[in-house]
Amino acid sequence: MSSATLASPSGRVSAQLEYVTFRLADQWLGIPVMMVQEVLVAMRIARVPMAPDAIAGFLNLRGQIVTAVDLRKTLRLPVRDAEAEIMNVVVLHEGELFAFMVDEVGDVVSVANDLVDPTPATLDPRWRAACTGIVRRDRGLLLVMSVLEVLRLEQPSG
Amino acid sequence: MDDLLRDFLTESNENLGKLDNDIVELEQHPEDTARLNGVFRTIHTIKGTCGFLGLVRLEGVAHAAENVLDALRAGRLTVEPELIGDVLAAIDCIKSVLQALEDTEAEPEGDDAALIQRLEQWLGAEGGAHANTPADGVFAITPSVPAATPVASRPAPTTADAQPAVVAPVVAAREQSVAATSDSSGAGSSWDGVDRRGKGESAAAHVADSTLRVGVDVLDKLMNLVGELALGRNQLLQLAANADESPFAKPVQQLDRVTTDLLEAVMKTRMQPIGNAWTKLPRLIRDLAQSSGKQITLVMHGAETDLDRQILQAIQDPLTHMIRNSADHGVETPDVRRAAGKPDGGTIHLSARHEGGHVVIEIVDDGAGINASRVRRKAVERGLVKADVADAMPDAQILRFIFEPGFSTAEQVTNVSGRGVGMDVVRSNIDAIGGTVELSSQPGRGTTVRIKIPLTLAIISALLVGTAGESFAVPQIGIVELVRVTEEQHTLVETVHGTQFYRLRETLLPLVPLRALLGLEAAAGSDTYNIVVCQVGEARFGLVVDDVFDTQEIVVKPVGRMIKHLQAYAGCTITGDGRVIMILDPAGIATIAQVASNETRDEAEQAALAAERALAALQTDTKESVLLFDAGYPALQAVPLSLVARLEEFPLSSLEEADGHFLVQYRGALMPVIGANAAMNLRAMDPRPVIVFSDRNRTMGLAVNEIRDIVEEHVELQRRAARPGVLGVSVIAGRATEVIDTDHFLRHAHGESLAVSDGVAAVPTIDLPTPAAA
Numbered sequence: 001m002s003s004a005t006l007a008s009p010s011g012r013v014s015a016q017l018e019y020v021t022f023r024l025a026d027q028w029l030g031i032p033v034m035m036v037q038e039v040l041v042a043m044r045i046a047r048v049p050m051a052p053d054a055i056a057g058f059l060n061l062r063g064q065i066v067t068a069v070d071l072r073k074t075l076r077l078p079v080r081d082a083e084a085e086i087m088n089v090v091v092l093h094e095g096e097l098f099a100f101m102v103d104e105v106g107d108v109v110s111v112a113n114d115l116v117d118p119t120p121a122t123l124d125p126r127w128r129a130a131c132t133g134i135v136r137r138d139r140g141l142l143l144v145m146s147v148l149e150v151l152r153l154e155q156p157s158g
Numbered sequence: 159m160d161d162l163l164r165d166f167l168t169e170s171n172e173n174l175g176k177l178d179n180d181i182v183e184l185e186q187h188p189e190d191t192a193r194l195n196g197v198f199r200t201i202h203t204i205k206g207t208c209g210f211l212g213l214v215r216l217e218g219v220a221h222a223a224e225n226v227l228d229a230l231r232a233g234r235l236t237v238e239p240e241l242i243g244d245v246l247a248a249i250d251c252i253k254s255v256l257q258a259l260e261d262t263e264a265e266p267e268g269d270d271a272a273l274i275q276r277l278e279q280w281l282g283a284e285g286g287a288h289a290n291t292p293a294d295g296v297f298a299i300t301p302s303v304p305a306a307t308p309v310a311s312r313p314a315p316t317t318a319d320a321q322p323a324v325v326a327p328v329v330a331a332r333e334q335s336v337a338a339t340s341d342s343s344g345a346g347s348s349w350d351g352v353d354r355r356g357k358g359e360s361a362a363a364h365v366a367d368s369t370l371r372v373g374v375d376v377l378d379k380l381m382n383l384v385g386e387l388a389l390g391r392n393q394l395l396q397l398a399a400n401a402d403e404s405p406f407a408k409p410v411q412q413l414d415r416v417t418t419d420l421l422e423a424v425m426k427t428r429m430q431p432i433g434n435a436w437t438k439l440p441r442l443i444r445d446l447a448q449s450s451g452k453q454i455t456l457v458m459h460g461a462e463t464d465l466d467r468q469i470l471q472a473i474q475d476p477l478t479h480m481i482r483n484s485a486d487h488g489v490e491t492p493d494v495r496r497a498a499g500k501p502d503g504g505t506i507h508l509s510a511r512h513e514g515g516h517v518v519i520e521i522v523d524d525g526a527g528i529n530a531s532r533v534r535r536k537a538v539e540r541g542l543v544k545a546d547v548a549d550a551m552p553d554a555q556i557l558r559f560i561f562e563p564g565f566s567t568a569e570q571v572t573n574v575s576g577r578g579v580g581m582d583v584v585r586s587n588i589d590a591i592g593g594t595v596e597l598s599s600q601p602g603r604g605t606t607v608r609i610k611i612p613l614t615l616a617i618i619s620a621l622l623v624g625t626a627g628e629s630f631a632v633p634q635i636g637i638v639e640l641v642r643v644t645e646e647q648h649t650l651v652e653t654v655h656g657t658q659f660y661r662l663r664e665t666l667l668p669l670v671p672l673r674a675l676l677g678l679e680a681a682a683g684s685d686t687y688n689i690v691v692c693q694v695g696e697a698r699f700g701l702v703v704d705d706v707f708d709t710q711e712i713v714v715k716p717v718g719r720m721i722k723h724l725q726a727y728a729g730c731t732i733t734g735d736g737r738v739i740m741i742l743d744p745a746g747i748a749t750i751a752q753v754a755s756n757e758t759r760d761e762a763e764q765a766a767l768a769a770e771r772a773l774a775a776l777q778t779d780t781k782e783s784v785l786l787f788d789a790g791y792p793a794l795q796a797v798p799l800s801l802v803a804r805l806e807e808f809p810l811s812s813l814e815e816a817d818g819h820f821l822v823q824y825r826g827a828l829m830p831v832i833g834a835n836a837a838m839n840l841r842a843m844d845p846r847p848v849i850v851f852s853d854r855n856r857t858m859g860l861a862v863n864e865i866r867d868i869v870e871e872h873v874e875l876q877r878r879a880a881r882p883g884v885l886g887v888s889v890i891a892g893r894a895t896e897v898i899d900t901d902h903f904l905r906h907a908h909g910e911s912l913a914v915s916d917g918v919a920a921v922p923t924i925d926l927p928t929p930a931a932a
Contacts, residue, residue, distance in 0.1 A: 044736075044737070046730075046737060046738035046739060046740075047628065048717075048721055048724075048727075048740060049628065049676035049677060049678055049726075049740075050676055050677060050721075050724050050726060051720065051721045051724065052720065052721075055720045055721060057738070058717075058730055058738040059738065060732050060736055060737070060738050063385075063386040063389055063390075063732060065715050065716075065717075065718065065730055065732070065738060067718045067720050067721075069720075096718050096719065151719075151720075154720060155719055155720065156720070156721075156722075156723045
């Protein structure tokens with residue numbers, strides 16, 4: 001179950017959502033688990049000349065074409081080292097598969113909806129556009145990323 | 159939706175599609191009883207089922223039409239255009255009700271009384287004979303029942319409680335008709351129709367047994383899966399090929415064979431005869447002919463030619479549009495045709511055939527043709543091209559403007575066509591499926607439209623090429639030829655205004671280096687590269703790549719939203735070794751590189767640019783090798799070296815005279831020799847320098863006084879010449895030089911008719927001193 005209704009200690013009923021967490025540079029982010037199809041280790045990516053910068057290319061996932069999106073580039077983070085390990089979080093969005101290239105994939109965490117705060121106004125505008133909320137955890141902040149909004153950032157207009 | 163209703167809609171729509179055609183055919187061949195029976199059966203089936211389903215409005219119309227058809231069958235009425243028109247109107251009405259049924263699941267409101275009355279009037283006109291349906295005939299065994307109008311022949315009241323009353327008689331009628339057919343002894347004259355109908359239905363049922371209705375989504379899924387299977391097969395084949403003595407070799411081979419067969423079989427399930435896209439055309443032509451007072455026959459060949467259903471759908475509208483154009487703009491009215499000495503009736507031939515991996519569709523009419531000068535004028539008026547450029551463009555190129563958005567030469571906008579919408583859509587639709595459309599026309603003789611489309615979109619044959627270390631696939635359909643350019647041949651590449659051209663058999667082929675187009679880094683490599691000559695519409699260009707690998711059948715996959723906007727790609731595919739590679743789109747590349755026009759708005763600009771470029775190439779920009787010679791005129795004469803076959807010197811003794819011509823035995827044939835100067839005495843020089851020209855299968859020698867030089871020069875005609883045989887005067891090597899018209903001499907040497915003004919040219923052969931022929 002990706003979403004469940006549990007009684008919180010206060011006795012109030014609170015919906016909660018599970019997130020696949022992943023790291024980009026020092027920041028942990030999460031995507032709702034029901035959007036994630038699978039997680040892949042680095043795969044051969046076919047470059048597409050003239051494609052937008054963050055579109056790393058296509059990868060072949062058992063005969064299906066997956067568009068690889070380098071989230072570091074989308075979120076304007078420094079380019080990772082050539083030898084750095086890459087993980088792919090494959091999401092299904094409107095019938096199309098996308099692989100989000102990230103630095104590390106963490107646990108699946110369950111977060112009650114009322115613990116998700118709005119993103120702070122001081123956040124970088126690009127990050128604000130991509131993320132819908134922020135969760136304070138003991139281990140640090142977790143940004144909730146919207147697949148729709150991230151892809152919208154990269155989608156060519158027209 | 160109710161299953162019963164859905165089945166009824168599917169079946170009826172299928173039958174009605176055929177019906178239009180059948181009825182138009184019937185109008186032309188009234189004696190075709192089999193067809194008449196078919197039409198009757200279809201309408202009857204619809205009527206019967208309507209009864210079950212309580213569709214009273216539909217039933218009323220179907221019943222009235224059925225009555226008329228029955229009277230036709232019985233010979234009580236004869237086929238005539240108005241009657242057929244009314245039957246078609248009834249079918250249209252049925253179609254519109256069916257459409258509404260599909261949309262809303264309920265019969266739409268509407269009053270068909272007028273239509274039904276019109277149909278019934280025909281029955282009144284049959285001279286007292288009553289309007290029985292065969293179903294009624296079952297009830298009224300005695301045919302003498304006067305003008306019986308049983309329940310079913312009137313539109314039944316629409317109240318719900320009246321419906322069972324409608325249903326019941328039809329059910330009863332069916333049961334009785336079955337009983338009647340099995341009881342042959344009871345079959346009187348009025349049973350006849352029922353009997354035949356029974357046979358027909360069983361035949362139809364037999365055909366239905368051997369076919370199965372399968373959802374398109376199932377077929378598409380199947381196609382995808384087989385595509386994947388083929389990719390897996392390709393991978394296995396590569397693995398097996400790399401391993402020596404692999405125990406897998408045999409099973410892999412077997413798998414390969416089966417996969418290929420399976421692929422073919424699945425492709426076949428998606429194939430439909432092109433005739434399915436033609437069913438509406440005879441009706442369209444008939445209605446058009448009727449409303450415009452023209453006589454038009456539509457002749458269709460190759461309706462059984464199979465096409466992928468996806469492509470079939472894509473070409474349906476363009477085809478309909480072009481047929482309509484041919485009928486409306488092409489074929490003239492009978493009096494105009496008579497005045498032009500043509501038969502009253504015009505003919506439109508529509509044909510389809512397989513040609514290589516493609517289907518070629520041709521639409522040929524014998525109408526007025528397209529007036530190229532009018533197109534030229536319109537194009538200039540609309541600012542699509544400059545007047546001088548337009549004048550220099552050949553007619554074939556001028557006709558391409560017809561595919562411009564909003565272009566129409568119709569003086570009169572009819573309700574059918576002439577609004578200038580359409581031909582641009584036609585071309586963009588056909589472009590979209592990787593097809594091409596060509597148009598040619600002879601004024602007064604007719605127009606031919608030739609459409610070439612791929613058999614299928616899902617799996618295409620593609621050439622794999624490599625540039626800067628990346629691989630790409632180029633669809634085979636766009637490729638004309640491959641040229642390998644070695645280091646020594648680099649001189650064949652010329653640069654004009656920053657665009658590279660390759661001299662390919664005396665034409666200049668604009669080059670598009672793929673590496674620069676895609677912004678790839680240069681790979682250190684050899685100086686040898688390859689040119690993939692691509693054809694987009696009528697334009698050709700050369701795609702420059704490093705390597706050419708092999709041809710493969712590839713499964714086309716869409717590229718997804720992130721790069722869909724990139725015109726250079728038509729899709730992507732997965733190769734045998736599991737790599738993803740991009741499929742290049744020659745049409746898109748042509749647009750980006752501006753070497754040919756595409757459906758973009760600035761097409762006109764680009765077309766004009768291309769024409770200007772061509773003109774410029776002809777006149778100023780390219781250096782040509784020019785042969786200079788002296789023919790006894792004050793100025794030197796010049797001819798482009800490309801037109802010269804050979805330079806020879808003939809001894810006087812080899813010049814023979816026969817039939818008023820000087821001839822020389824040259825390479826086993828007699829070649830006429832004429833003087834470049836009318837006043838030249840061919841025998842005054844020994845040996846005589848001769849320039850040999852040839853054109854198709856004609857060869858001639860042009861006698862000159864002296865060959866002077868071969869120079870590289872821009873040939874620009876400064877002024878046109880008054881003397882026949884001279885194209886004009888150009889400055890070559892710093893001197894005014896006459897450029898000769900080789901065609902003039904060729905025609906003259908072969909005694910072909912020349913214009914009156916060419917009289918001078920006739921002189922050389924007559925004016926010569928004529929010693930006895932050898």
